[in-house]
Amino acid sequence: MNAIETVGLTRAFGERIAVEDLTLQVPAGSVFGFIGPNGAGKTTTVRLLTALIATTRGSATVAGHRLGAENDAVHRSTGILTETPGLYEKLSAWQNLIFFAQLYDLDATRAAQQVERYLRMLGLWERRHEDVGSLSKGMRQKLAIARALLHEPAVLFLDEPTANLDPETARMVRDFIKELRQGGRTIFLTTHNLPEVDELCDLVCIFKQRLLRLDSPVNLRHDLFGRGTRVRLSGDPERWIQIVRELPFVNSVEAQDHALLIRLDDPDEQNPFVLERLVSSGARVQYVEQLKPSLEEVYLKLVGSDRN
């Protein structure tokens, strides 16, 4: 079952098209990474999917509710962490959350329960009566996440949840996102932090006005860079290139930083033959590891080729 489905979703502002013909499915209970350069239309897409702005063309359902026709239900089924926390700084953490709980139609008892639950969960309970203006950036971010969860939405939109946070708080937020996924919630994550996408996301959409690529992080790597093995050797690796290249199943080989980068179709099956050949030829193998291009390389390749 899909939590989000869009078909040809398009949004134009006058002559300028911000989102063009976006068709995608986000499975329920997954973490969906939505990445792209600044100005790519990511925020517009989130605003479209949270029924904050209207579509120009196309259709979408979010948590089973149709955009446009059932916007109220969409608002009740989604939670959003905006790029800036957007909290009332003169009010306390408690007052901020109670206000939003009331806007989500939670009755007084339930509102208080939910606010307490999330303040405790995110380690803010002791600071609940302090003005938000006096809280640290990390605490405000956690408070904004709590706000997005008060009404227990099926789909959670997180825009840069760890931006500008210290490593410890960022880790805490990432662990919390993992917990939410385990609880069956669908998370639509917009970020520029690619290692974070790698760590958290089941699916990644690389987006620049239109969908450039949608797949799992692993498949994206394999499709764009192929599979392979990195073999670190003592001495100059250049001398072993020709020996490896002679193996019929090797797609390509290159030397880089005392290592050979060998592209193979099936490393699990072919690695033993490569290593046997190297060792029998006198090479001293130090380490063997899976060739794993970073998601950043994948991203740059896709976005760069789109620019060209």
Next chain:
Amino acid sequence: MKKSLVILRREWLELRRQRGLLLGIALMPALLTFIPIIVTYMVQHLPESFERPLPFEKINPVFLGMTQVERQQTFIGQTFAVMMLLIPLIVPSIIASYSIIGEKVARTLEPVLATPVTTGALLFGKCLAAGIPAVIITWICAAIFVIGLSLVTVSRRVLIAIVSPGWLVVLILCVPLIVMIAVTAMVAISSRVNDPRTAQQISAVAVVPVLMIFLGQLAGLLILSPLLALGAAVILAVLALASISLAIRIFQREVILTRWT
């Protein structure tokens, strides 16, 4: 309505925490209330040389049969009574400008609009939050003004001449309408600027009609009769409806999100 009240409560809670803003809100009404009382009181103690007989009867028949001090007190009191109309213009402008521009700057509107609240309920809540204090403050100031006058005027007929039926109609009917216009005008202005002070400076143009009434009365061109006050209320009601429809047109979810930021 329930959501509007939630918005209203939050607005007031925030307002209570802003002491500087509260001081700004309280200062002008206090000045506009107490200065007229003091001046009216001082008129009877002016030295002889200050008593230059003015053609009061030509200005307003209410002066007929009054002593010179009574005439002077009535003239001063009536003139300043009109200035009280500045309160329902100034107070909501201050509150509404901080309320709307404050949300723009702090980017709090997007999470609010992501909840199941309609823009109408949000706008209504904000208008109530700025409008109710403005009406109450104006009426409290008017009550203090009347009590003060009853203590400092030399005779009862001076008090009756100042607290005239026309002025009472203005107070009861026109003040809420003026507040409505001020708040909705502030919504329109706030959509274009990002600084509350700039919005207040632009809204200062709204004092021009009040000053025209003030000057008209001073020159004897205008007497605030009940009929004139009712006519003014009708015109203000039309203006209020027009400004509400303008505010509703401006205060749209999509416009706020895509053009206000």
